[in-house]
Amino acid sequence: MTSKVVPLDSVKHCDLRVKVDRSYSHIAQQNMVPLMAFEFLPASTNFPIVFVKQSETGKFKSVALMGLENGENVVFSDGKVKTNYVPVNIKRYPFSAGAASADEASMMLCIDENSQLLNNSEGFAIFDEGGQPSAETTEVTQLLTDILARDVASDVFVDFLVEHNLIEPAELTLSLGEEGKRKINGIYKISEEALNELDDDVVLQLYHHKYLPAIYAHLASLGQFNRLLQLKANFTPS
Amino acid sequence: MSKLIKKIVIVGGGTAGWITAAMLAKQHCRGGNSDVSITLIESDDIPTVGVGEGTFPTMRKTLSTIGISETDLIRRCDATFKQGAKFVSWRLNSDKEFYYHPFNVPSGYGKFDLTAYWQKDENRHQYGRFAEAVDFQDQICEAGLAPKKIVTPEYQSILNYAYHFDAVKVAKLIQEKAVELGVQHVVDKVIDVGQNANEYIEFVVCEKSGKISGDFFVDCSGFAALLIGKTMKVPFLPTNKILFNDTAIATQVPYDDEEDIACHTIATGKEAGWIWDIGLSSRKGMGYVYSSNHTSDENAMRTLEQHIGPKAKNLSFRKIPFNSGYREKFWHKNCVAIGLSAGFLEPLEASALILVDNSVEWISERLPTDFNSMEIIAKQFNHGFTKKWQAIVDFLKLHYVLTERTDEVYWRDNMQPESMSERLIESLALWKHHPPHLNDTDAQYDVFPIASIQYVLYGLNFKTDVSAQHYLYNDDKLAQQHFQHNLKMQAKIQASLPNHRALINMIKEHGLQKI
Ligand SMILES: Cc1cc2nc3c(=O)[nH]c(=O)nc-3n(C[C@H](O)[C@H](O)[C@H](O)COP(=O)(O)OP(=O)(O)OC[C@H]3O[C@@H](n4cnc5c(N)ncnc54)[C@H](O)[C@@H]3O)c2cc1C
Numbered sequence: 001m002t003s004k005v006v007p008l009d010s011v012k013h014c015d016l017r018v019k020v021d022r023s024y025s026h027i028a029q030q031n032m033v034p035l036m037a038f039e040f041l042p043a044s045t046n047f048p049i050v051f052v053k054q055s056e057t058g059k060f061k062s063v064a065l066m067g068l069e070n071g072e073n074v075v076f077s078d079g080k081v082k083t084n085y086v087p088v089n090i091k092r093y094p095f096s097a098g099a100a101s102a103d104e105a106s107m108m109l110c111i112d113e114n115s116q117l118l119n120n121s122e123g124f125a126i127f128d129e130g131g132q133p134s135a136e137t138t139e140v141t142q143l144l145t146d147i148l149a150r151d152v153a154s155d156v157f158v159d160f161l162v163e164h165n166l167i168e169p170a171e172l173t174l175s176l177g178e179e180g181k182r183k184i185n186g187i188y189k190i191s192e193e194a195l196n197e198l199d200d201d202v203v204l205q206l207y208h209h210k211y212l213p214a215i216y217a218h219l220a221s222l223g224q225f226n227r228l229l230q231l232k233a234n235f236t237p238s
Numbered sequence: 239m240s241k242l243i244k245k246i247v248i249v250g251g252g253t254a255g256w257i258t259a260a261m262l263a264k265q266h267c268r269g270g271n272s273d274v275s276i277t278l279i280e281s282d283d284i285p286t287v288g289v290g291e292g293t294f295p296t297m298r299k300t301l302s303t304i305g306i307s308e309t310d311l312i313r314r315c316d317a318t319f320k321q322g323a324k325f326v327s328w329r330l331n332s333d334k335e336f337y338y339h340p341f342n343v344p345s346g347y348g349k350f351d352l353t354a355y356w357q358k359d360e361n362r363h364q365y366g367r368f369a370e371a372v373d374f375q376d377q378i379c380e381a382g383l384a385p386k387k388i389v390t391p392e393y394q395s396i397l398n399y400a401y402h403f404d405a406v407k408v409a410k411l412i413q414e415k416a417v418e419l420g421v422q423h424v425v426d427k428v429i430d431v432g433q434n435a436n437e438y439i440e441f442v443v444c445e446k447s448g449k450i451s452g453d454f455f456v457d458c459s460g461f462a463a464l465l466i467g468k469t470m471k472v473p474f475l476p477t478n479k480i481l482f483n484d485t486a487i488a489t490q491v492p493y494d495d496e497e498d499i500a501c502h503t504i505a506t507g508k509e510a511g512w513i514w515d516i517g518l519s520s521r522k523g524m525g526y527v528y529s530s531n532h533t534s535d536e537n538a539m540r541t542l543e544q545h546i547g548p549k550a551k552n553l554s555f556r557k558i559p560f561n562s563g564y565r566e567k568f569w570h571k572n573c574v575a576i577g578l579s580a581g582f583l584e585p586l587e588a589s590a591l592i593l594v595d596n597s598v599e600w601i602s603e604r605l606p607t608d609f610n611s612m613e614i615i616a617k618q619f620n621h622g623f624t625k626k627w628q629a630i631v632d633f634l635k636l637h638y639v640l641t642e643r644t645d646e647v648y649w650r651d652n653m654q655p656e657s658m659s660e661r662l663i664e665s666l667a668l669w670k671h672h673p674p675h676l677n678d679t680d681a682q683y684d685v686f687p688i689a690s691i692q693y694v695l696y697g698l699n700f701k702t703d704v705s706a707q708h709y710l711y712n713d714d715k716l717a718q719q720h721f722q723h724n725l726k727m728q729a730k731i732q733a734s735l736p737n738h739r740a741l742i743n744m745i746k747e748h749g750l751q752k753i
Contacts, residue, residue, distance in 0.1 A: 058388035
């Protein structure tokens with residue numbers, strides 16, 4: 001079902017409860033999820049981290065790959081979680097942060113009304129009896145406020161990479177056993193060559209902005225393509 | 239070795255001058271690490287011609303080589319994408335009659351010739367107009383879609399394209415880049431030219447700056463042709479016996495709110511010429527190009543106003559007379575003419591800027607090291623460019639000769655064999671029984687490929703009767719595959735491309751990526 005993200009409304013949504021699903025099955029049909037720069041380190045031992053262009057703006061966004069084809073997720077599937085790190089953008093579901101208005105920085109809590117997790121009986125209540133956000137909701141709000149700032153910081157990081165011509169198309173050819181080889185298009189990575197040729201002052205900026213760990217975590221994470229291939233080999237699409 | 243060529247002086251700062259300056263600087267100044275210097279002199283009281291808004295895909299290579307960002311071009315020069323030209327009312331005097339000359343080449347181009355197959359009745363019936371049968375860009379233009387997406391990197395395409403842009407703003411943008419690349423910019427008026435005993439130019443004299451000397455001079459002074467014409471007296475070869483048009487009335491027309499931006503130039507045939515309609519992002523450029531022997535200025539004005547409709551009331555119009563033709567030589571001694579100084583033919587296929595692109599590319603690749611090699615290179619250049627101009631004259635004429643508007647004097651005159659070159663008459667005779675072939679043109683000097691000739695020829699319903707050699711065209715299965723492939727591609731691509739105006743707006747907001 002397509003999602004329907006709307007601002008949370010204490011009247012309309014007063015009776016709603018959120019089931020807690022630690023298998024994150026909502027993501028099972030999705031092969032990538034936005035990953036923020038601060039997550040690169042913990043995510044790098046689990047997923048390939050790459051850059052893709054957003055279809056609406058053409059701008060690069062960093063993502064964690066969880067499958068090698070559209071609609072395929074070999075990490076979160078069959079009710080199992082084959083990772084020890086769950087990206088924030090998966091955890092927060094069905095909540096998300098929306099900007100209250102284009103020119104305002106304040107965050108508005110939103111919810112996917114079509115989420116399977118919403119119901120009237122199971123899980124935690126979104127609003128308490130008095131119509132105030134529940135403790136869990138307050139916690140999510142805090143998490144999302146945090147994300148919003150970190151998401152902006154992540155975009156600044158990616159812009160820095162683009163500006164210094166550090167991003168290049170990742171030419172990936174995967175050997176898929178009997179299916180033969182397949183080329184994956186549309187994903188980008190940091191160019192080690194360009195990185196090694198940076199001017200000293202840019203290198204110093206990378207250091208001061210604390211971008212170096214994310215850069216090397218990304219490069220190391222490319223080894224995880226093999227892990228996706230292994231998972232895929234043992235994977236039967238549901 | 240004779241005297242070395244180190245100091246290049248360009249006179250004129252229109253589109254031609256600045257493209258020349260930037261390209262030469264890019265190749266030869268190498269970020270200041272060479273002893274070649276480039277000076278561009280332009281007068282601030284002689285305006286540039288100010289028109290020249292339609293281009294050809296060669297412009298993409300030129301701009302990217304210079305190092306202009308495509309995003310800047312779109313944001314700062316009101317540029318839009320151009321996927322070809324739509325010719326309306328050329329064959330018949332009806333606004334329903336049209337054909338496309340798209341920039342994509344026909345499916346199978348150079349390997350499998352679809353033209354003979356398209357002429358079979360059943361295929362024409364099933365697959366429609368030539369351009370829509372052999373390619374899908376025609377349909378993409380009709381649907382008002384862009385040739386690429388926001389995720390497509392700068393200068394890369396899904397469908398082949400060029401630009402429509404504001405010529406004055408483009409000259410400014412390229413100027414910035416050229417100066418950054420090391421071009422010395424002198425704002426002054428050239429009032430005299432000094433030559434040595436062998437008629438080589440030694441220096442120009444400017445009103446304020448005095449003498450500026452050089453080893454090699456590029457005449458980009460526009461219609462004034464200050465060096466190649468006024469100084470060196472290289473004869474001008476008129477082509478007005480073939481291409482009759484000699485006057486343009488140009489204007490700028492505002493859009494209605496959110497009106498679609500055409501992704502192609504629209505050229506509409508009229509009583510004594512044709513009207514161009516070029517959609518920039520901020521406004522449309524429009525103008526009537528006509529033959530003053532076939533209509534009066536008043537009638538021409540009325541024709542243009544009628545075409546524009548009610549909006550014409552508040553517009554200002556500019557009349558630009560021109561001589562159709564080109565120089566007997568473009569490179570004489572140590573002076574080469576690029577742009578309008580070299581010649582001008584009516585702006586029907588944006589050939590002027592293609593020749594600027596071609597000339598600059600040639601000269602920057604073959605910049606003579608010394609005066610001995612200059613003579614040899616000049617000879618090659620003149621030979622090559624004379625061929626190019628001749629080919630363009632024939633190609634432009636081709637747009638007229640197949641018309642069926644026989645009740646109008648202008649069009650009838652255009653059909654007279656006396657108004658055609660020998661070569662065009664021969665080609666038309668050949669094509670009656672042989673589809674145009676890559677060998678028909680001197681490919682080395684091609685400006686418009688055979689694909690362009692095919693689009694015009696068959697867009698105008700030309701018949702090539704191949705019955706005598708029908709056995710050469712019996713691979714109907716493969717032909718069907720090509721026709722079907724086009725249909726499939728069209729459906730697929732049409733569903734994925736954004737509306738042209740929408741893409742321009744997206745680029746203005748987000749920019750295009752470099753990769
Ligand atoms: C009606 C019309 C429509 C056109 N449409 C198209 C089109 O759609 N596509 C296309 O490709 N082309 C088109 N062209 C041609 C195109 O406009 C020109 O090829 C292009 O603009 C290049 O012009 P230019 O730089 O040679 O000359 P100009 O723009 O005229 O520049 C001449 C320069 O020389 C300088 N100059 C002149 N005399 C002196 C002096 N004594 N001292 C110092 N400086 C001097 C001027 O200051 C100016 O900077 C069109 C032309 C016309 C007339």
